[in-house]
Amino acid sequence: MERVLMKGNEALAEGAILAGCRGFFGYPITPSSEIAEYMARKMPKIGGVFVQAESELAAINMVYGGASTGARVMTASSSPGLSLKQEGISFIAEAELPCLIVNISRGGPGLGGIQPAQSDYFQATRGGGHGDYHTIVLAPSGSQEMMDFAMEAFELADKYRIPVMIMAEGTLGNIMEPIIMREPVSKFIEKPWATTGCKDRKPNIVNTLHLGNEELENRNHQLFNKYQIINENEKRADTFLVEDAELVVVAFGIMSRIVKKAVVEARKQGVKAGLVRPVTLWPFPDEHIRTAAKNARLFLSVEISMGQMIQDIQLALAGSVPVEFYGRIGFTPNPEEILQEILRLAEREGL
Amino acid sequence: MKKVFQKPESLTDAKNHYCPGCSHGIIHRLVAECMDEMNIREKTIGVCPVGCSVLAYDYFNCDMLEAAHGRAPAIATAIKRLLPDRFLFTYQGDGDLASIGMAEIVHASARGEKITVIFVNNTLYGMTGGQMAPTTLLGQVTTTSPYGRKAENEGYPMKMAELLSSNEGSAYICRTAVNNPANINRTKRAIKKALQVQEKGLGFSMVEVLSACPTNWGLSPLDGMKWIEDNMIPYYPLGEFKVKEEQ
Numbered sequence: 385m386e387r388v389l390m391k392g393n394e395a396l397a398e399g400a401i402l403a404g405c406r407g408f409f410g411y412p413i414t415p416s417s418e419i420a421e422y423m424a425r426k427m428p429k430i431g432g433v434f435v436q437a438e439s440e441l442a443a444i445n446m447v448y449g450g451a452s453t454g455a456r457v458m459t460a461s462s463s464p465g466l467s468l469k470q471e472g473i474s475f476i477a478e479a480e481l482p483c484l485i486v487n488i489s490r491g492g493p494g495l496g497g498i499q500p501a502q503s504d505y506f507q508a509t510r511g512g513g514h515g516d517y518h519t520i521v522l523a524p525s526g527s528q529e530m531m532d533f534a535m536e537a538f539e540l541a542d543k544y545r546i547p548v549m550i551m552a553e554g555t556l557g558n559i560m561e562p563i564i565m566r567e568p569v570s571k572f573i574e575k576p577w578a579t580t581g582c583k584d585r586k587p588n589i590v591n592t593l594h595l596g597n598e599e600l601e602n603r604n605h606q607l608f609n610k611y612q613i614i615n616e617n618e619k620r621a622d623t624f625l626v627e628d629a630e631l632v633v634v635a636f637g638i639m640s641r642i643v644k645k646a647v648v649e650a651r652k653q654g655v656k657a658g659l660v661r662p663v664t665l666w667p668f669p670d671e672h673i674r675t676a677a678k679n680a681r682l683f684l685s686v687e688i689s690m691g692q693m694i695q696d697i698q699l700a701l702a703g704s705v706p707v708e709f710y711g712r713i714g715f716t717p718n719p720e721e722i723l724q725e726i727l728r729l730a731e732r733e734g735l
Numbered sequence: 736m737k738k739v740f741q742k743p744e745s746l747t748d749a750k751n752h753y754c755p756g757c758s759h760g761i762i763h764r765l766v767a768e769c770m771d772e773m774n775i776r777e778k779t780i781g782v783c784p785v786g787c788s789v790l791a792y793d794y795f796n797c798d799m800l801e802a803a804h805g806r807a808p809a810i811a812t813a814i815k816r817l818l819p820d821r822f823l824f825t826y827q828g829d830g831d832l833a834s835i836g837m838a839e840i841v842h843a844s845a846r847g848e849k850i851t852v853i854f855v856n857n858t859l860y861g862m863t864g865g866q867m868a869p870t871t872l873l874g875q876v877t878t879t880s881p882y883g884r885k886a887e888n889e890g891y892p893m894k895m896a897e898l899l900s901s902n903e904g905s906a907y908i909c910r911t912a913v914n915n916p917a918n919i920n921r922t923k924r925a926i927k928k929a930l931q932v933q934e935k936g937l938g939f940s941m942v943e944v945l946s947a948c949p950t951n952w953g954l955s956p957l958d959g960m961k962w963i964e965d966n967m968i969p970y971y972p973l974g975e976f977k978v979k980e981e982q
Contacts, residue, residue: 409813438838445803448800452810582797587796
């Protein structure tokens with residue numbers, strides 16, 4: 385297999401193309417713009433569609449239209465842009481249109497900054513827009529996963545008819561790492577619901593309006609039955625040295641790689657530390673958390689935010705083990721400062 | 736016996752929910768008649784708005800989408816780009832198109848998207864109960880301009896046909912009315928021309944149709960038609976504003 389050096393954003397874009405994505409609709413924003421630029425170069429050469437939309441709102445609604453044709457389509461943006469897209473994501477989730485939405489995330493609130501951040505965790509995992517809904521959220525941790533998760537995202541999206549989000553910190557979009565190129569996807573599922581013109585069939589309707597009381601309630605139950613199936617089948621996490629761990633650190637995305645280094649160092653210094661890295665942020669891998677809690681006296685959530693994922697860890701543990709938090713915003717915590725935090729907590733707890 | 740009148744195949748059998756004297760029924764039928772006559776029903780995808788015509792997907796007998804408020808042109812853009820041999824139309828009211836969807840309509844036109852927009856202008860927000868729209872006439876009383884629209888407070892009514900005709904990407908822009916049989920016939924000809932412009936790939940096309948909302952105007956259906964004649968047409972002149980010829 386060919387190994388190539390690729391920027392994370394470009395690896396993600398190429399992964400989407402390998403997955404058969406033939407429609408990209410986006411609006412420029414740092415630090416995600418390389419995805420749009422890559423698509424602008426590539427799409428015309430492979431018979432795909434690239435449209436630079438007039439706004440994030442238009443871009444996500446182009447995704448709504450594009451996905452309704454049955455084509456694999458996507459958009460990419462960064463945190464403030466994702467806020468603008470929320471109305472459209474709510475509509476897409478309700479209409480059950482498969483697509484990929486990428487958040488190369490940065491710090492907020494407001495215009496915030498362009499430093500990498502994970503503070504869109506709540507927005508990504510709780511739905512984000514109005515109404516009861518979820519998107520599947522994947523959190524890659526390196527360039528290879530930027531490519532691989534883009535490909536997996538389209539498979540999940542088609543399988544469940546759901547928008548899939550990739551949330552990756554700005555760091556992942558911009559670092560270059562060697563990756564193994566994947567083979568293009570050649571098998572796609574049929575989409576008999578697509579609005580392509582009603583030749584030889586009854587008209588298809590893509591709609592999110594349900595005026596009747598029962599109709600609306602039933603519709604929400606239908607969606608949540610689907611979310612339940614996803615919850616049962618698609619939770620994913622990586623674990624590292626958790627079997628005998630007394631202090632379990634939880635971190636996702638680029639943070640999980642940084643924490644891993646600190647965990648290795650803590651072990652050298654005699655602290656039984658371990659790591660759980662959620663790969664899917666929704667559905668949240670609560671069973672992995674509970675399994676890792678077997679010998680744990682303490683959990684530590686490390687995030688590039690003021691503390692958001694910590695709530696999902698607390699929900700998973702239901703009070704059985706205390707959860708501490710270490711996070712920064714504007715900076716990405718480095719291995720040394722995480723190690724110091726692990727050692728401080730270990731000493732305090734007598735671990 | 737010769738059949739002289741029938742329901743277009745491009746309309747479903749569903750009973751519509753429109754008020755007495757509302758123009759949506761007429762305009763739906765004109766669009767459907769054009770689809771029938773051009774034999775494009777099975778190749779047509781329609782996008783309906785938020786507003787009184789939000790349920791248009793129940794009435795048009797072709798593939799339909801229901802859009803978020805104002806976003807229909809963005810949705811139609813993507814479908815047309817991915818399926819360039821299909822016919823795309825959006826059906827939008829004046830709040831949807833000229834207020835919350837202003838960016839989407841202007842840029843779809845500027846890009847020369849090969850879609851056809853049916854723009855129903857009745858000077859207010861109908862479904863929400865008759866609030867002021869960008870198209871509300873000066874002096875007109877609505878629930879949110881209870882003392883009449885004043886230029887110094889609410890600005891001037893927007894002329895969308897004139898505005899969009901200045902975009903190079905616009906290939907056909909026309910304003911018609913449905914207040915009498917002659918104007919109804921002209922409206923149908925304009926809609927067909929717009930669809931033919933789309934078929935030829937000349938660019939963006941829009942027909943703005945001045946229509947009646949007797950319920951929110953507080954008028955009888957007949958007086959509503961007269962109100963179009965007396966108040967709307969003087970401010971919103973009828974006619975073709977942009978006709979791009981084939982190269």
